[in-house]
Amino acid sequence: MTAFVVGHKSPDTDSVCASIALADLKSKIGVEAKPAVQGEINPESRFVLDKFGLDAPEILTDGAGKQVFLVDHSDLAQSLDNLDKDKILGIVDHHKVGDVTTPNPIWVWTWPVGCTCTVIKNMYDFFKVEIPKNIAGIMTCSILSDTVIFKSATCTEQDREAATALARIAGLDDLQALGIEMFKVKSAIEGTPVRELVKRDYKDFDMSGKKVGIGQLEVVDLSLLDAVKEDLARDIQALKNEGSYHSVFLLLTDIMKEGSEMLLVSDDPSVVEKSFGKAPQGDRVWLDKVMSRKKQVVPNFEKGFAA
Ligand code: MG
Ligand code: MG
Ligand code: MG
Numbered sequence: 001m002t003a004f005v006v007g008h009k010s011p012d013t014d015s016v017c018a019s020i021a022l023a024d025l026k027s028k029i030g031v032e033a034k035p036a037v038q039g040e041i042n043p044e045s046r047f048v049l050d051k052f053g054l055d056a057p058e059i060l061t062d063g064a065g066k067q068v069f070l071v072d073h074s075d076l077a078q079s080l081d082n083l084d085k086d087k088i089l090g091i092v093d094h095h096k097v098g099d100v101t102t103p104n105p106i107w108v109w110t111w112p113v114g115c116t117c118t119v120i121k122n123m124y125d126f127f128k129v130e131i132p133k134n135i136a137g138i139m140t141c142s143i144l145s146d147t148v149i150f151k152s153a154t155c156t157e158q159d160r161e162a163a164t165a166l167a168r169i170a171g172l173d174d175l176q177a178l179g180i181e182m183f184k185v186k187s188a189i190e191g192t193p194v195r196e197l198v199k200r201d202y203k204d205f206d207m208s209g210k211k212v213g214i215g216q217l218e219v220v221d222l223s224l225l226d227a228v229k230e231d232l233a234r235d236i237q238a239l240k241n242e243g244s245y246h247s248v249f250l251l252l253t254d255i256m257k258e259g260s261e262m263l264l265v266s267d268d269p270s271v272v273e274k275s276f277g278k279a280p281q282g283d284r285v286w287l288d289k290v291m292s293r294k295k296q297v298v299p300n301f302e303k304g305f306a307a
Contacts, residue, residue, distance in 0.1 A: 001067055003089055004036040004060055006080060007116075008073035010202050011037040013182075016045045017142040018071040018116040019057055021135050022092055025120065026069065028129050031089070033069065036060035038080065042200055044145065044186040052137040052170075063087075072116040074098035077204050092119055094146075094154075095294060114159040115146035121162040136169035141182060148218065148255050149179035153295045180220065183255055187219040194231045198239060198250060205298065207305035210246035213239065214301075216293050222254040222261060233263050233283055240265045247271065249301075251293060259288040262297075275304025 005023040007015020019035035026033040035057035041049070049056055060066070063080030069090045073079060075098030088100065090107035094116050111119045117139040124131050131139070143163040147155035150163075167175055189197055202215035215236075219225060225232070229252070236248040247266035254260070263284050264272060273279045276287055290296045 001032075003031060003033045003067035003069060005033050005069040005071055006036045006038060006060060006063075007071045008075075008078040008203070009038045010199055011039055011041055011045065012072075012201055013042070013045045013048055013145040014116050014142045015072040016041050016057065017048065017138040018092065018120055020054060021117060021120045021131075021139055022069055022071055022123075024132065024135055025124055025127065025129055029127050034058070042186075043188065044182055047182060047185040048138050048141040048145075051141075052134040054134055054138060070100065071120075074100045074110070076100055077206070092116055092123070094119060111158070113156045114152060114154040115143045115162075117142040117146075117166075118156075118159045118162040121166055122158075131166070131169055133170055136166045137172065140166040140170055140172055140175070141178070144175060144179040145182060145186075148253075148291055149176060149183070151255065151258060151291065153292045183218065183220050187221070187224050189217075189219075189224065189228065194228060194235045195239075197228065198232060198235050203293070205301075207246075207302055210305060211244065212301065212305070213243065213245050213248040214251070214293055214297060215249070216251040216253060216260075218253045218255055218291075220254075220256055222252060222257065225252055229263075233265075236263060237265045249297070251287075251290075251297065253291050255291070258291060259286060260290045260297075261286050262290075271301070271304045274307050275300040 005019040007019050016037055023033040023035040037057045037059055038061050041056050061081055063083040067087045067089055071092045074091050074093050086103050088102050093110040094113050109119050140163055143159050147159050198215050205212045236250050240248045250263040251260040261284055269280060278285055
C-alpha cells in the first residue's frame with residue numbers, strides 16, 4: 001500500500017514542501033510514499049512549486065484506512081479526519097509534540113528548529129540519499145518561509161546550515177532576494193475573500209479547556225492590509241460565533257518592522273494583557289518583536305489562559 005505524507009490543515013509552504021521531500025526520500029529508502037495536502041495550496045506555495053517545476057500534491061482530507069507519515073504537525077486537531085492511529089508510520093516535525101499517539105513503535109523525528117525541511121535535510125544525509133535539485137530548491141524556500149528569512153525567533157543555526165547546503169544544491173545564490181520575492185507573493189491579497197485570508201494560516205488550539213483560534217498573515221508592509229483590516233476584524237467576530245470559540249486572534253505580521261498587530265475577539269480580552277503584558281486598544285494591540293505564533297504567541301497565551 002502506498003503511504004501518504006501529509007502536513008497540517010490550511011497547508012503552508014513547509015507542509016507542502018516537506019510532504020514532497022519526505023515522500024521522495026521514503027520512496028528511495030524502500031517505503032512507497034506520495035505527498036498529499038489537506039486543502040488548496042496558498043499563493044506562496046504555488047509560486048515556490050512553479051519556480052522549481054513541481055506539481056501540487058493531491059488533496060487528501062480523510063485518513064480512514066490510509067498509511068500516513070505526518071509532517072509539520074503532530075496534533076490531532078490539525079491532522080486528517082479519521083486518522084487511523086495504527087497506520088501512522090512516522091512523524092517529522094518541529095513543533096511541540098502534540099497529542100497523536102500510536103499503538104506501534106514508529107519513526108519520530110522532531111527537532112526544535114525553525115522548519116520541517118531542516119529536519120528532512122538531515123534525514124537525507126542520515127540515509128545517505130542525494131537530494132534532487134528541484135526538491136532542494138523548494139526545501140530552501142520552505143526554510144525561508146518558516147523562519148521569515150532567518151529573522152524569526154524560531155530560527156536556529158541548523159536552519160541556516162541546512163538552507164545554505166540546500167541552496168548550493170539548488171544553485172540559488174541570493175536567499176535574501178528570493179525570500180523577499182516570496183513574501184511579496186504572500187503579501188498580495190487583492191481579490192482574495194476575507195475568510196480565505198483569515199484561514200490562510202490558521203490553527204485551532206485548546207487552552208485550559210477553551211477553544212482558541214489563531215491566524216497569521218505575514219506581509220512585507222502592514223499598510224498593505226489597511227484596506228481590509230476592518231473586514232478582517234469583522235470576519236474573526238463572525239468566525240468566533242460560527243465556531244463557538246472562546247477567542248479568535250489574527251496576527252498581522254510586518255516582517256520588515258519585525259512585529260505584529262493582533263486583532264482579537266474574546267470572551268475575556270484581559271487574557272491578552274495577562275499573556276503579553278500589554279492591554280489591547282479596543283479590538284487590537286501592537287506586539288513589538290512578536291513574529292512567531294509557535295514560539296511566542298502560543299506559549300504566552302497558554303500561560304495567560306492558565307493564569
Ligand atoms: Mg506549518
Ligand atoms: Mg513548519
Ligand atoms: Mg508559518
